[in-house]
Amino acid sequence: MSTLERDPDDGMVQVIDEEGGVVGDVPDLSEDEFVAMYRHMKLARHFDERAVSLQRQGRMGTYPPLSGQEGAQVGSAMALAEDDWMVPSYREHGAAMVRGLPLKETLLYWMGDERGSHIPEDANIFTPAVPIASQIPHATGMAWADKLKHDGETDRAFICYFGDGATSEGDFHEGLNFAGVFDTPNVFFCNNNQWAISVPRERQTASETLAQKAVAYGFEGVQIDGMDPLAVYKATAEALEKAKNPDEGERRPTLIEAVQYRFGAHTTADDPSVYREDDEVEQWKAKDPIPRLERFLRGQGVLDDDRVAEVEESVREEVADAIDAAESTVRPDPESMFEHVFAEQTPEIRRQAEEFAQLRERHGDEAFVEE
Amino acid sequence: MSTLERDPDDGMVQVIDEEGGVVGDVPDLSEDEFVAMYRHMKLARHFDERAVSLQRQGRMGTYPPLSGQEGAQVGSAMALAEDDWMVPSYREHGAAMVRGLPLKETLLYWMGDERGSHIPEDANIFTPAVPIASQIPHATGMAWADKLKHDGETDRAFICYFGDGATSEGDFHEGLNFAGVFDTPNVFFCNNNQWAISVPRERQTASETLAQKAVAYGFEGVQIDGMDPLAVYKATAEALEKAKNPDEGERRPTLIEAVQYRFGAHTTADDPSVYREDDEVEQWKAKDPIPRLERFLRGQGVLDDDRVAEVEESVREEVADAIDAAESTVRPDPESMFEHVFAEQTPEIRRQAEEFAQLRERHGDEAFVEE
Amino acid sequence: MSTQDQEQAATQNLTLVQSVRDALATEMELDDEVLVMGEDVGKNGGVFRATEGLYDEFGEDRVIDTPLAESGIIGTAVGMAAMGLKPVPEIQFSGFAYPGFDQIVSHMARLRTRSRSRYTLPMVLRMPYGGGIRAPEHHSESKEAFYAHEAGLKVVIPSTPYDTKGLLISAIRDPDPVVFMEPKLIYRAFRGDVPEGDYEVPIGEAVTRREGSDVSVFTYGAMTRPTMEAAEELAGEGIDAEVVDLRTVSPMDREAIVESFKKTGRACVVHEAPKTGGLAGEITATLQEEALLYQEAPVTRVTGYDVPYPLYALEDYYLPNAARVADGIKEAAEF
Amino acid sequence: MSTQDQEQAATQNLTLVQSVRDALATEMELDDEVLVMGEDVGKNGGVFRATEGLYDEFGEDRVIDTPLAESGIIGTAVGMAAMGLKPVPEIQFSGFAYPGFDQIVSHMARLRTRSRSRYTLPMVLRMPYGGGIRAPEHHSESKEAFYAHEAGLKVVIPSTPYDTKGLLISAIRDPDPVVFMEPKLIYRAFRGDVPEGDYEVPIGEAVTRREGSDVSVFTYGAMTRPTMEAAEELAGEGIDAEVVDLRTVSPMDREAIVESFKKTGRACVVHEAPKTGGLAGEITATLQEEALLYQEAPVTRVTGYDVPYPLYALEDYYLPNAARVADGIKEAAEF
Ligand SMILES: Cc1ncc(C[n+]2csc(CCOP(=O)(O)OP(=O)(O)O)c2C)c(N)n1
Ligand SMILES: Cc1ncc(C[n+]2csc(CCOP(=O)(O)OP(=O)(O)O)c2C)c(N)n1
Ligand SMILES: [Mg+2]
């Protein structure tokens, strides 16, 4: 039976428990895929640690850490087919790297360099949206376009990520409602990490689960253990299938609530000790998706100390290289500010750009930037 | 058992069937109250007919008819206690008249006279909102204020009206979600009249009922026969009770979906023949709440031919008087445009008002208004 | 299409709203990726009949009745456009665009910039705007200044059937998002010759509706009419007003504005939007920035008042009319 | 409180954001109907700490953490205010007010008018605005012109800790809705003397920060600082600039603006909002309407550019700084 059709009262979907023991149907992944999943998660975690430290050292601006959420991000991203699309929020660089977004881009973006927002042409990733929930209608529209363009048949699905807080916004409601009405090939993936900055999940809504909100849109919602990468993979794969499998009248969007926890601060500008207890953090750390998958894979004989060390080494290198690459990128050309507003500059923008060039000439860049 | 706790699969709550036969628990109303209910409904219907004809004759602007919806409007409004509040949309003048809004005000409002928007100080009715669903957060805020002011205890509830189309707007979602989180004394009353202008109910949302949307907010939703004024009265009374009955932890908002039909056009500017079949209208006319209540009350011996004639006569008189009063009201003072913007006019508004006075003096009103 | 072809092309005599419909039909015929969506645009043909018959002609996949949700309409259109479709969402009245305002200013206006042109939005957001039709509250506002102040949007406001069709076709073909505001007061007020087939009227170019030497009057949309009326009236009194119809309020045709002003040295700006923060301020500032030495009189502003748009019993007092415009022109002329 | 009392009152040395907090605490102490609500304003004390400690002091019924929904926040505050409470909702960054824009322009601004004063809205919508803090996208906009263009709203933008407290107290006591925009760039940039206890700084009154005779410079909020810097610099070069801090951008103190201009005949307007449709246009139009005969040079505008606010690597190039402001003043002075 598809995990999506479960009775909501059956609780969260789980495949491996906190010790890495098998408690559900293990998805059919090859050994390489299992290792890749593990490596992606390690990469995301290590990247995250380094990014936080770059910010602390003043080498990067505000940054939103993802530690604790690797299982949900990597598990779901790996379930996507090559042609599928991902519509992220600001915290999904872990998922985006699985889909081919170079770490360097992510670093540049958080270093305030506009060029970091350019998604490589061959990666089916939408530019991250900062206004909470506002990307949800986009994802619906993208999926809808695909369906319309391919005459109702489609073999692509569109996963859209957002947080627990996002479910309170009108755009969540409108985006999911359109998806229900027009049967768009969407998977709405809610990273319920228990907190929207300082506001706890229970304060966002009185509904018992976030998954049950799908009832309002006439499609299925499922709550899964978001710190179990295999449960995430499985539920996402099933939802993607349902989104694109074109059996007449059976294509439906799905809402997935992946229950998880953000170990760190909301962003580097946030101090979580003000609003939550260390105890709570510790409890959730026991569910850390990385050791959990590692234990499972060691148990399966897929990982051993050597392979783990290899992965750790290669991950460290990859991140270090990306940081070097980002930091050695020449600063963006200030005049680029006037580009990419329209396909063609308007006369007024051209005039302002010229004025700006003269201004810089007159005063030198020292007048603008404290070095 | 409260009708609010029914299994949603049990179908709509009904008290009298289409023939006026009793199929549920008749609410405990006095004979006078039953007659008042009947009279209010007849008044609303007759007012509606006259208003449409005034518009046709060019004596009034665009007007939104309510025929067919009298059962829902009057049944729910009568369930309110004196102290309760009503937060209407643009179509609830039938409900508002039950609560003491003079017909003359409603007429003035649709005649484009700002003074018609002034709700009498002693009527607990909020000014109608035109932007769809935007009044829902107001209702939540009003109820919340009442709860906060009275230290968590409250004996007032706030009913908020909106249509089926309104359930698609973000403000519906946000308003109900806040109500669920803060346990505000609200009853959200959805007049599902099957159409949002030309868009049918099934195109608004894929959810099977609108009532089930309450699941998303952690409170109860109930679907009722909105053309059965007694079912409406009953469900509303129970929901009001639940909203204000201050048993700790038991006060909850409710979403009521009152299934009904708009017999006429969306507004006098609309031509429903473009988008719906006469057949459909005829089918729903068989459920007309007025003959239905009349049959029931005749059966109970509360109404007979004489009393019906009496009611009809007095209703005709009341509407005719209101039209006279509205039409003999002197036109609003053009300078009133500059009033009620702020408690005190700003210097710029004062300047503009003076300029305007000079302009009128210079040109005479002929320059502005074609007579 | 060359000018010659145009002259040969059959013309129809259409109202402004019919020319909206004609532009949509023309582009939908030529380009499969163009689609129309919004509240009541399908079977009902739009509350103003701007999409009449398109549903029957192009089917429900290209003329889409949506749920009642402006943020959903604009937000899904953004997603569609990012995937290469060319959606033309309709907002029923400009006063109901605000639930979707975030999608307009945070996304429609910025997706190209944000993605460094990886994603672009060939979409047109249509909305009737303005007063004078005896409609209820929120149905009569004129808030083009909101959109003109947001970088990344083009804002077009036509005033004739011919321009409406040509500008709307240009807007649909524009690779960037356009807010297309239609003066509903003159949706059916008069007819004009409109060529069959497709043609473009360029975005960003003003047109002189009346040549004159004494005062330049800058206006757009529904206000073009009372302005022309006032200009004709004043001609009898010996004041020769030049009327410039901006047609696009962003990007504004500053060149045409300044050029006209250099000729006359006097100006009056007319719009129905409230005065404070309205575009008359922008135009005035541009004039004195670029041509102060030519200025012979204060630029007069004839605009809506700084009060909420009144219910219709008083709207004729709120909206600039020919008498008020004439006063404004005279004030500039006689200073 | 009389001036004398004020002099005797103890003063604290506060940053601008601390004075926001102080104003809130002061009014909440004096008036039980005042409450604070918004995202993270409770336990967390606001992402900028503007409500720090209020939750502990006044409890969760008066310092309310809400769900993440701006329309819900503003819309429920409208309902509360209509029932007589005095809510002070916080929007975390002005760039996130747009999901609630409909509630602001269709309801906050209009409920008094619509109900003919039966319902009034004694509420203050606080939001930090503006750039320069190295924040992500949408965290740096300056769109006061949107609110100033909507009749029925007052829009206040303080620039000093003293004014912040006094203006916020006035705003809370105002019977009508106020949009209170806080220059987050200078939330902690400097301290100033702020009296303990309550006092008002009147809404709608500009203040002259520096007297001068050559050029009038009109500005507000965070831009007051680079403007003052530029003025001081130019004093060395023999240009004596008068700096007028508007403090309220709607209703604008046109009298003070015109008066200063009549003295100098030259003006420069500085704001960080984009140029087109920004309030510099409004100010310029006012000047030449009321005092053209005094005008000796074009009014120069030193503003943000007409492009989406860039990510932070380039924001220092986007924001007007002292050098640019000095150029703008000089241009006006030397014309
Ligand atoms: C519309 C909007 N309002 C407010 C914010 C400020 N903000 C940024 S992240 C955040 C909390 C988001 O919580 P959630 O949706 O749970 O996602 P998480 O950050 O936990 O991944 C808030 C309030 C924003 N970015 N957009
Ligand atoms: C935000 C907004 N969008 C669009 C409209 C235009 N409009 C007025 S009524 C209506 C349909 C409303 O349908 P429903 O909510 O079912 O209420 P009903 O009119 O059927 O009572 C629409 C689209 C509006 N008033 N407000
Ligand atoms: Mg979260």
Ligand SMILES: [Mg+2]
């Ligand atoms: Mg309806």
